[in-house]
Amino acid sequence: MSKKNQSAISPTREENYADWYLEVIKAAELAEHSAVRGCMVIKPWGYSIWENIKAELDRRFKETGHQNAYFPLFIPLSYLEKEAEHVEGFAKECAVVTHHRLEAKDGKLVPAAPLEEPLVIRPTSEMIIGQTFSKWVQSHRDLPLLINQWANIVRWEMRTRLFLRTAEILWQEGHTVHATEEEAEAEARQMLDVYSGFCWDYLAMPVFKGKKTAGEKFPGAVTTYCIEAMMQDGKALQAGTSHFLGQNFSKACDIKFSDDEGKLEHGWMTSWGVTTRLIGGLIMTHSDDDGLVLPPRIASSHIVLLPVLHQPENREKILAYCEELKKELEGLHYQGQPLRVVLDKRDLRGGEKNWSWIKKGIPIRLEIGAREVEANQVFMARRNKAHKDRVADKRESFVKNAIKYLEDMQKDLLKRAVAFRDANVATIDTKEDFYSFFKTGKGFALAHWDPSSNAEEIIQEDLNVTIRSIPLEGKKEKGECVITGGPSPQRVLFAKAY
Amino acid sequence: MSKKNQSAISPTREENYADWYLEVIKAAELAEHSAVRGCMVIKPWGYSIWENIKAELDRRFKETGHQNAYFPLFIPLSYLEKEAEHVEGFAKECAVVTHHRLEAKDGKLVPAAPLEEPLVIRPTSEMIIGQTFSKWVQSHRDLPLLINQWANIVRWEMRTRLFLRTAEILWQEGHTVHATEEEAEAEARQMLDVYSGFCWDYLAMPVFKGKKTAGEKFPGAVTTYCIEAMMQDGKALQAGTSHFLGQNFSKACDIKFSDDEGKLEHGWMTSWGVTTRLIGGLIMTHSDDDGLVLPPRIASSHIVLLPVLHQPENREKILAYCEELKKELEGLHYQGQPLRVVLDKRDLRGGEKNWSWIKKGIPIRLEIGAREVEANQVFMARRNKAHKDRVADKRESFVKNAIKYLEDMQKDLLKRAVAFRDANVATIDTKEDFYSFFKTGKGFALAHWDPSSNAEEIIQEDLNVTIRSIPLEGKKEKGECVITGGPSPQRVLFAKAY
Numbered sequence: 001m002s003k004k005n006q007s008a009i010s011p012t013r014e015e016n017y018a019d020w021y022l023e024v025i026k027a028a029e030l031a032e033h034s035a036v037r038g039c040m041v042i043k044p045w046g047y048s049i050w051e052n053i054k055a056e057l058d059r060r061f062k063e064t065g066h067q068n069a070y071f072p073l074f075i076p077l078s079y080l081e082k083e084a085e086h087v088e089g090f091a092k093e094c095a096v097v098t099h100h101r102l103e104a105k106d107g108k109l110v111p112a113a114p115l116e117e118p119l120v121i122r123p124t125s126e127m128i129i130g131q132t133f134s135k136w137v138q139s140h141r142d143l144p145l146l147i148n149q150w151a152n153i154v155r156w157e158m159r160t161r162l163f164l165r166t167a168e169i170l171w172q173e174g175h176t177v178h179a180t181e182e183e184a185e186a187e188a189r190q191m192l193d194v195y196s197g198f199c200w201d202y203l204a205m206p207v208f209k210g211k212k213t214a215g216e217k218f219p220g221a222v223t224t225y226c227i228e229a230m231m232q233d234g235k236a237l238q239a240g241t242s243h244f245l246g247q248n249f250s251k252a253c254d255i256k257f258s259d260d261e262g263k264l265e266h267g268w269m270t271s272w273g274v275t276t277r278l279i280g281g282l283i284m285t286h287s288d289d290d291g292l293v294l295p296p297r298i299a300s301s302h303i304v305l306l307p308v309l310h311q312p313e314n315r316e317k318i319l320a321y322c323e324e325l326k327k328e329l330e331g332l333h334y335q336g337q338p339l340r341v342v343l344d345k346r347d348l349r350g351g352e353k354n355w356s357w358i359k360k361g362i363p364i365r366l367e368i369g370a371r372e373v374e375a376n377q378v379f380m381a382r383r384n385k386a387h388k389d390r391v392a393d394k395r396e397s398f399v400k401n402a403i404k405y406l407e408d409m410q411k412d413l414l415k416r417a418v419a420f421r422d423a424n425v426a427t428i429d430t431k432e433d434f435y436s437f438f439k440t441g442k443g444f445a446l447a448h449w450d451p452s453s454n455a456e457e458i459i460q461e462d463l464n465v466t467i468r469s470i471p472l473e474g475k476k477e478k479g480e481c482v483i484t485g486g487p488s489p490q491r492v493l494f495a496k497a498y
Numbered sequence: 499m500s501k502k503n504q505s506a507i508s509p510t511r512e513e514n515y516a517d518w519y520l521e522v523i524k525a526a527e528l529a530e531h532s533a534v535r536g537c538m539v540i541k542p543w544g545y546s547i548w549e550n551i552k553a554e555l556d557r558r559f560k561e562t563g564h565q566n567a568y569f570p571l572f573i574p575l576s577y578l579e580k581e582a583e584h585v586e587g588f589a590k591e592c593a594v595v596t597h598h599r600l601e602a603k604d605g606k607l608v609p610a611a612p613l614e615e616p617l618v619i620r621p622t623s624e625m626i627i628g629q630t631f632s633k634w635v636q637s638h639r640d641l642p643l644l645i646n647q648w649a650n651i652v653r654w655e656m657r658t659r660l661f662l663r664t665a666e667i668l669w670q671e672g673h674t675v676h677a678t679e680e681e682a683e684a685e686a687r688q689m690l691d692v693y694s695g696f697c698w699d700y701l702a703m704p705v706f707k708g709k710k711t712a713g714e715k716f717p718g719a720v721t722t723y724c725i726e727a728m729m730q731d732g733k734a735l736q737a738g739t740s741h742f743l744g745q746n747f748s749k750a751c752d753i754k755f756s757d758d759e760g761k762l763e764h765g766w767m768t769s770w771g772v773t774t775r776l777i778g779g780l781i782m783t784h785s786d787d788d789g790l791v792l793p794p795r796i797a798s799s800h801i802v803l804l805p806v807l808h809q810p811e812n813r814e815k816i817l818a819y820c821e822e823l824k825k826e827l828e829g830l831h832y833q834g835q836p837l838r839v840v841l842d843k844r845d846l847r848g849g850e851k852n853w854s855w856i857k858k859g860i861p862i863r864l865e866i867g868a869r870e871v872e873a874n875q876v877f878m879a880r881r882n883k884a885h886k887d888r889v890a891d892k893r894e895s896f897v898k899n900a901i902k903y904l905e906d907m908q909k910d911l912l913k914r915a916v917a918f919r920d921a922n923v924a925t926i927d928t929k930e931d932f933y934s935f936f937k938t939g940k941g942f943a944l945a946h947w948d949p950s951s952n953a954e955e956i957i958q959e960d961l962n963v964t965i966r967s968i969p970l971e972g973k974k975e976k977g978e979c980v981i982t983g984g985p986s987p988q989r990v991l992f993a994k995a996y
Contacts, residue, residue: 035577035629036617037572044645047567069545072537073619073650073666077600077607079533087607096609098596100654102575102589109575109585111594111616118609119534121571121595121619131533142843152650153569156598168571184775248965346639440957 007289016235027359028292030378031162038160038167048300060194066146074119079127084250089219093156121154129175130253145177163280171275177265177267184268188244191272192225195240204295204414205285210469222246230421230466231284234442236468236495239281242272255391292361295413296406301340304357308369321373384409445494450480450486468493505787512911515731525857526790529660536658536665541969546798558692572617577625581750587717589788591654604717619652627673628751661778669773675765682766686742690723693738702793702912703783708967720744726921726966729782732940732992734966740770789857793911794904799838802855806867819871882907932980936961943992946977948984966991
């Protein structure tokens with residue numbers, strides 16, 4: 001593993017990207033399959049990334065005036081049915097509870113006591129939250145109502161993939177009600193900005209902000225805004241969505257408020273969510289053939305101390321040096337929180353121990369042997385550099401610069417990701433180039449599209465390519481649809497997607 | 499409501515304790531029933547208490563070496579069956595998923611696509627986590643394995659009550675594996691101490707630490723430790739449990755490790771949990787006939803500023819004063835976190851606004867009118883004092899003493915709760931007194947009990963009283979069972995319970 005020209009993860013990205021992804025997850029101990037079809041176990045190293053994502057997003061949600069609450073896991077069938085397009089979109093993947101007891105029968109447990117009305121496990125909570133909102137909203141004084149929920153949802157997907165597509169999903173879902181269309185529209189856009197800002201700032205994951213086409217929007221929404229990220233295989237990952245729901249759900253759920261003059265109006269609503277899928281995006285944005293690479297701001301831990309313990313006579317003094325250094329580093333603050341430092345005292349060979357942390361993607365590794373203690377220094381390796389690229393640093397100097405090293409790494413990882421992304425977005429103007437790009441190349445294509453045409457069906461069928469989004473940023477030149485030649489108001493983003 | 503000798507909550511505790519409890523929850527906007535039988539909606543003010551409970555417990559779990567992870571919501575029927583006593587204990591209240599799709603039939607949606615094997619929604623996760631642990635644990639080097647999960651569970655209870663007993667429950671469940679019986683036993687006791695310490699320090703809820711009798715223990719456990727709190731009606735609330743599981747679940751789930759000499763042994767396990775029930779306990783420990791009383795350390799917000807805004811000419815300067823004071827107070831730290839301050843600018847009558855915060859239990863209310871701005875002071879009311887007991891305080895002095903006021907209130911509330919508890923624990927030595935105590939009085943009885951007798955059945959039948967716990971603290975004198983006259987190794991705690 002530590003041999004030259006050999007990588008810690010096999011296969012490499014080049015050899016088999018899909019398997020590489022799963023091997024990175026396994027080697028970093030992020031998650032694994034469970035005994036329940038399609039459900040994953042999120043292991044401590046993976047879960048701590050989710051905790052960090054939650055903490056920072058939650059801070060941003062509260063900063064923008066949202067409050068957390070909690071709503072039931074179950075939705076009565078009769079509620080789900082109220083919005084036709086919505087139920088149509090989710091019916092195929094609903095897990096349904098039909099009984100509320102088990103009884104022994106012929107020595108085997110079987111479901112007993114059928115429910116009067118079957119309950120669906122929430123695939124998303126518009127209908128059950130809407131039912132409650134109809135009681136909370138009476139007057140314009142109750143608005144805006146800005147609620148978020150951290151919860152699990154279930155979508156019975158037939159083909160699952162760790163973090164990217166699972167039957168049970170951890171996520172957050174924001175649900176808001178406003179007095180005017182403009183306010184709701186502004187909220188949907190604001191939350192898209194919150195997601196985008198978080199991805200750029202914390203995950204070092206450059207995302208495109210855009211709007212879904214009618215065919216790709218959330219069932220029941222008027223407009224679905226989204227952020228799309230480019231993975232290292234050039235495929236797109238939808239990393240978050242924010243929906244302007246108009247009055248569709250307030251009509252279905254009877255959410256009405258009286259305005260200044262006492263006139264009753266239906267509320268204007270939004271909903272928005274991100275999931276543990278963000279961790280899949282994080283993995284595929286930064287990781288390399290040696291395993292996971294974690295941007296420091298989201299890393300489970302920032303620094304690991306690796307004492308070299310094979311000489312019993314030095315063991316005690318090396319450990320004492322490490323304990324003291326750990327304490328000193330934990331006194332530093334990074335992003336408003338104490339630095340997270342691990343001291344790995346396991347009795348493993350140095351190479352094995354070192355590689356386990358490379359594969360886990362910890363930003364900084366410090367090897368501490370007798371020489372380092374003697375010279376009062378550390379031997380530092382950084383996850384964004386080659387694993388042989390290690391430097392000695394005076395202890396004092398390292399402590400002084402630790403935060404700077406982390407921030408430099410954060411910037412470096414973002415810079416790389418942006419460079420990769422920009423190098424793999426092609427502006428394409430002919431059908432021939434378009435087909436050739438997606439048949440032989442990788443990346444996103446910016447090309448013209450006629451919204452009134454059937455171009456989406458054609459490229460989905462021929463190339464398995466979809467319109468990821470209608471970009472919100474950049475210039476909006478008119479042109480001719482690259483597939484049908486029809487009129488196009490602006491270029492849109494095409495890609496194969498996860 | 500603000501009239502003399504009239505309380506904000508009706509009925510009062512004296513009049514109807516059970517209804518008083520529900521009215522306190524309603525008036526404080528903590529939670530409400532949902533459209534789904536037995537499931538509650540936790541409203542923002544209630545959920546923020548849960549967030550505070552989570553944050554502090556999570557800190558204590560991590561401090562004692564535990565890591566968070568996440569396991570599936572579902573348990574295959576065949577897994578649940580592996581531990582006979584366990585499945586027997588939960589079979590009657592399991593929600594069962596039997597289908598994974600909905601289809602329209604005669605214009606109505608019905609469950610379609612039956613699952614090959616029905617899935618139970620976790621009522622607790624021993625069996626699904628055990629299945630994963632059997633893969634994680636191979637060698638003694640993998641131990642101790644110290645895992646916690648924050649999750650929702652479902653227990654289909656027929657009689658539900660907000661926070662105390664609901665079909666869906668938010669909780670945490672710790673699951674650990676150890677190499678020796680002693681270590682596992684010590685872990686179960688340690689986590690009981692963590693729970694108890696948290697209840698005393700944060701919730702100002704004095705709890706008794708004890709051990710459940712064989713008849714009351716967790717299905718599948720060897721020993722169940724518990725904390726029991728006394729509510730203001732003298733009934734007991736089981737506030738948390740910590741189980742020493744022995745090798746029962748490691749045998750059922752095949753969790754084996756090789757010891758130093760390579761010999762395979764089954765792991766020794768524990769599990770422990772607390773739920774949103776703690777909020778029910780918090781309510782019934784401190785609240786009064788004017789509504790919720792929140793101990794400052796767990797309060798959603800600490801201080802509310804109530805500007806007196808009915809004179810338009812003063813409005814601007816009063817609001818400016820409040821905004822500035824809010825900012826100054828938010829710069830203070832309480833329990834390592836910024837002080838949580840609310841500025842209530844709503845256009846409501848002063849009395850109505852003030853009472854809404856009394857009912858929400860916020861620790862400190864500051865009224866700010868033109869006089870306060872003029873004199874650079876605040877008009878302070880504290881939730882542990884009568885609502886008419888308000889004092890003027892210089893602004894500078896208030897800011898200087900705010901943290902002290904909060905800590906004084908925290909201590910005062912604990913002192914009151916301890917005094918109430920101690921006044922309502924009776925030491926009882928005869929059957930006659932025992933029956934008379936539970937027929938006419940309220941509180942806990944400390945009395946002798948013969949573990950080999952059927953005394954538990956008798957008192958449950960006659961009085962609806964149970965043994966809440968065998969105390970771990972206090973002196974252990976021998977005696978004669980108060981019901982049967984048989985030999986008793988020590989006094990135990992009897993009460994009616996939630």
